[in-house]
Amino acid sequence: xxxxxxxxxxxxxxxxxxxxxxxxxxxxxxxxxxxxxxxxxxxxxxxxxxxxxxxxxxxxxxxxxxxxxxxxxxxxxxxxxxxxxxxxxxxxxxxxxxxxxxxxxxxxxxxxxxxxxxxxxxxxxxxxxxxxxxxxxxxxxxxxxxxxxxxxxxxxxxxxxxxxxxxxxxxxxxxxxxxxxxxxxxxxxxxxxxxxxxxxxxxxxxxxxxxxxxxxxxxxxxxxxxxxxxxxxxxxxxxxxxxxxxxxxxxxxxxxxxxxxxxxxxxxxxxxxxxxxxxxxxxxxxxxxxxxxxxxxxxxxxxxxxxxxxxxxxxxxxxxxxxxxxxxxxxxxx
Ligand code: NCD
Numbered sequence: 001x002x003x004x005x006x007x008x009x010x011x012x013x014x015x016x017x018x019x020x021x022x023x024x025x026x027x028x029x030x031x032x033x034x035x036x037x038x039x040x041x042x043x044x045x046x047x048x049x050x051x052x053x054x055x056x057x058x059x060x061x062x063x064x065x066x067x068x069x070x071x072x073x074x075x076x077x078x079x080x081x082x083x084x085x086x087x088x089x090x091x092x093x094x095x096x097x098x099x100x101x102x103x104x105x106x107x108x109x110x111x112x113x114x115x116x117x118x119x120x121x122x123x124x125x126x127x128x129x130x131x132x133x134x135x136x137x138x139x140x141x142x143x144x145x146x147x148x149x150x151x152x153x154x155x156x157x158x159x160x161x162x163x164x165x166x167x168x169x170x171x172x173x174x175x176x177x178x179x180x181x182x183x184x185x186x187x188x189x190x191x192x193x194x195x196x197x198x199x200x201x202x203x204x205x206x207x208x209x210x211x212x213x214x215x216x217x218x219x220x221x222x223x224x225x226x227x228x229x230x231x232x233x234x235x236x237x238x239x240x241x242x243x244x245x246x247x248x249x250x251x252x253x254x255x256x257x258x259x260x261x262x263x264x265x266x267x268x269x270x271x272x273x274x275x276x277x278x279x280x281x282x283x284x285x286x287x288x289x290x291x292x293x294x295x296x297x298x299x300x301x302x303x304x305x306x307x308x309x310x311x312x313x314x315x316x317x318x319x320x321x322x323x324x325x326x327x328x329x330x331x332x333x334x
Pocket of ligand 1: 150183
């Protein structure tokens with residue numbers, strides 16, 4: 001199975017969010033991204049001032065259908081909808097519901113669409129959000145489709161970069177960790193292709209950024225370099241984006257033996273951010289991680305002002321407030 005399929009053909013945003021699905025980051029051109037980031041900025045201001053921005057009605061419902069374990073992305077969407085004043089139907093652990101009776105994804109989504117104004121889907125298969133979007137008439141937001149894409153995460157990552165660096169242009173971004181199965185880096189690299197970034201990939205050989213995605217991004221003009229040691233690029237890095245090994249996506253033999261053997265052979269110690277590594281890093285580095293962290297960033301780094309990952313979590317809520325209000329057609333004052 002290919003880890004990254006070519007980008008799905010979904011409707012471009014093209015300046016109008018109302019009623020649109022958000023399935024792939026490729027739907028967004030820079031003016032659309034700017035609209036999201038400006039709206040997220042306004043959401044931040046109103047949450048800081050009032051704790052909310054009640055653009056929605058309590059009867060406007062978001063149903064969050066999560067087939068894969070998730071606490072933070074789920075909580076981020078939930079908090080976003082509630083701070084907008086809307087209601088939430090949480091469908092988590094879907095494997096315990098009708099799906100275990102054999103219901104298809106299409107039927108599940110069509111069912112929940114009957115109660116809702118917007119659906120948020122997380123599912124282990126690449127292309128699942130696209131499938132859902134094709135069968136329902138209300139907006140479907142992709143909250144992660146297997147090793148495919150995670151467009152809302154890419155937007156919150158770019159918002160964080162803008163907030164931390166005061167620009168999104170011509171940055172040197174180093175991605176380190178599992179670049180093969182980490183969907184956040186796939187979507188972020190696609191997004192950065194619009195902003196003249198140079199992207200460095202630092203990973204074990206087994207977890208390299210998929211070749212077909214690199215070829216696609218090169219054709220769009222993204223400058224990409226691959227390294228197996230962080231010190232080769234650390235000094236020039238503006239943003240260091242670290243990801244965990246997606247153990248759940250590694251090939252598994254019975255008893256999990258093959259997975260353990262694979263992990264051992266990766267020499268993962270090389271890809272850990274420690275206080276010592278931070279001493280060698282630029283003073284104006286921004287250190288990011290989509291979370292959950294396992295041990296790729298030592299907790300001793302958390303108090304370093306360059307560690308932006310907790311701010312990144314909060315930014316996620318503002319960006320999801322922005323996206324929900326935009327697809328539901330509610331304008332915020334900016
Ligand atoms: C990421 C995901 O689910 O892809 N997490 C998230 O959305 N907060 C990253 C990960 O699971 O490693």
